[in-house]
Amino acid sequence: MENNSGIVVYTDGGCRGNPGCGGWGCVIIDGEKEYKFSGGEKLTTNNRMELMAAISALNSIAENTLWKNQHISVYSDSQYVKNGITSWIQNWKKNGWKTSAKKPVLNKDLWVQLDSVYNLLDIEWKWVKGHAGVKYNEICDELCNMEMDKQG
Template sequence: MMYNQIEIYTDGGCLGNPGPGGWAYVLKADGAFEKESSGSERDTTNNRMELTAVIEALKACRPLGAKAIVINTDSQYVKNGITSWIKKWKVNGWRTAAKDPVKNKEYWVELDRLNASLPVQWNWVKGHAGIEGNERCDQLVRQAMDALV
């Protein structure tokens, strides 16, 4: 079955930075099929959890098949990184404009691979603004982090 559109909300968080962290996504295909997933790591960063949420969501999309995938993230780091900054990082040998190594390179490489193989549209949404999918992800992230402490 090929879905017309898969809409995804993602979130990641950390208690301390670094510290125990959690990630989550909520996926809806054609407004009907729905899947939620979350996970945690004992010693991580907020940015890694934000990236993990998107990577895991896109991995879940691959076997479903979709004409369009819309990612809604409240992370400017993720949205700007994958839609803008990554182009220069790759040209510069995975170095920032300041010539420093790009942090979380292995996550960005995986996200770039998935993004290139799927029809993804990236949207930034304001966190904690009452957006249902984003609020649900936040709850799942908190549950995942709470399970570690």
């Protein structure tokens, strides 16, 4: 983790079965303080949970007057989320929420939410390898599993 001024966020989402019961987790780090959030759904997909983790973290930041104007570094192990929000989404919007293959964009409802909060904040997206011993990514994974356990 880089220790620059600003907020650091780690996110992760997962699913048992795809679709299946899912969970997401995120950690927001403000200096020495850590804030953990998580949630889950009975029937969902891995990609939806990855998106929910990012949306939930960024909504929490946008609602916090001390955080919302700071630089935010978001670490995700999901190339889908990172590439979707930083590059693919512009063409999806331009093409009426269709992919380059002219098919409807999956999870459009969540992409719209993520795009909305993304445009309010100063965010730098970074990819981190999952299940590689990265402390906060592992914590997010534990939060996901805890939520999946709750879903049964």
